[in-house]
Amino acid sequence: MKPLDERDWPEKSRELAQLLARTGLGDRQAFSRLYERTSGHLFAVVLRIQRDRAMAEDLLQEVYVAVWKAASSFDAARSQPLTWLTHIARNRAIDSLRRAQSQPRTESLSVNEDEGQPDPAEALASDEPGPLELLNQASEKRELVQCMERLTPTQRQSVALAFYDGLSHAEVAAHLREPLGTVKSWVRRALNTLKSCLDRAASNDTKGAV
Numbered sequence: 393m394k395p396l397d398e399r400d401w402p403e404k405s406r407e408l409a410q411l412l413a414r415t416g417l418g419d420r421q422a423f424s425r426l427y428e429r430t431s432g433h434l435f436a437v438v439l440r441i442q443r444d445r446a447m448a449e450d451l452l453q454e455v456y457v458a459v460w461k462a463a464s465s466f467d468a469a470r471s472q473p474l475t476w477l478t479h480i481a482r483n484r485a486i487d488s489l490r491r492a493q494s495q496p497r498t499e500s501l502s503v504n505e506d507e508g509q510p511d512p513a514e515a516l517a518s519d520e521p522g523p524l525e526l527l528n529q530a531s532e533k534r535e536l537v538q539c540m541e542r543l544t545p546t547q548r549q550s551v552a553l554a555f556y557d558g559l560s561h562a563e564v565a566a567h568l569r570e571p572l573g574t575v576k577s578w579v580r581r582a583l584n585t586l587k588s589c590l591d592r593a594a595s596n597d598t599k600g601a602v
Contacts, residue, residue: 401472401566402566404429404474405472405473405474405566407429408426408429408430408472408473408474408477409466409468409472409473410422411423411425411426411429411473412426412463412466412473412476413463413466415459415460415463416463416464416465416466417464423456423459423460423463426459427456430474430477431452431456433474433478434452434455434477434478434481435448435449435452437478437481437482437485438451438452438455438481438482438484438485440485441482441485441486441489442485442488442489447488448485451481451484451485451488452481454484455477455480455481455484458480458484459477459480462480472567474559474563475553475559475567478559538589538593539585539586539589539590539593540586542585542586542589543582543585543586544578546568546570546578547578547579547581547582547585548582549568550564550568550575550578550579550582551579551582551583551586553567553568554579561575561576561579564579
């Protein structure tokens with residue numbers, strides 16, 4: 393893979409790279425500024441995966457502890473700073489889900505009318521999932537891999553950056569050096585293709601279980 397050239401990066405990326413470099417040297421002031429510049433974005437990445445807000449807030453702190461320890465390993469020749477940070481955040485969030493899934497869970501379906509508590513059965517109901525929900529549900533299934541193969545290389549890369557690395561459309565466009573409108577079109581078409589493919593896979597799984 394061709395090394396990245398920081399001179400082609402947006403100003404924000406160059407600033408974050410400098411803050412990471414200083415953080416790697418133990419500069420707490422740089423680390424504080426890095427947190428201010430990126431915490432909003434990384435919290436959104438975590439919350440997209442771990443929907444419990446309190447847990448997401450705890451995870452965000454874990455993310456920055458990891459960043460403080462690993463900042464010196466950041467390599468600007470391999471990835472942009474926000475991509476590197478997002479990768480850490482996403483992995484932490486996914487690990488939290490895996491830990492939760494390994495624990496037994498019970499769900500009370502009793503209704504306390506005196507306290508006006510909602511029926512938990514209603515909370516368990518969900519609307520028909522959209523493309524992003526389908527992506528999340530199928531993230532570790534072979535169906536997703538097969539459906540991703542139906543996309544063009546540019547669509548696959550755009551979706552990976554947008555939903556797996558948590559970049560905005562503008563950041564994906566900057567990363568790929570493509571017009572913003574083009575990237576939005578790639579992502580929109582890719583999601584439509586994936587949704588259709590995953591819907592068919594889910595339908596086939598249902599028929600096979602009957």
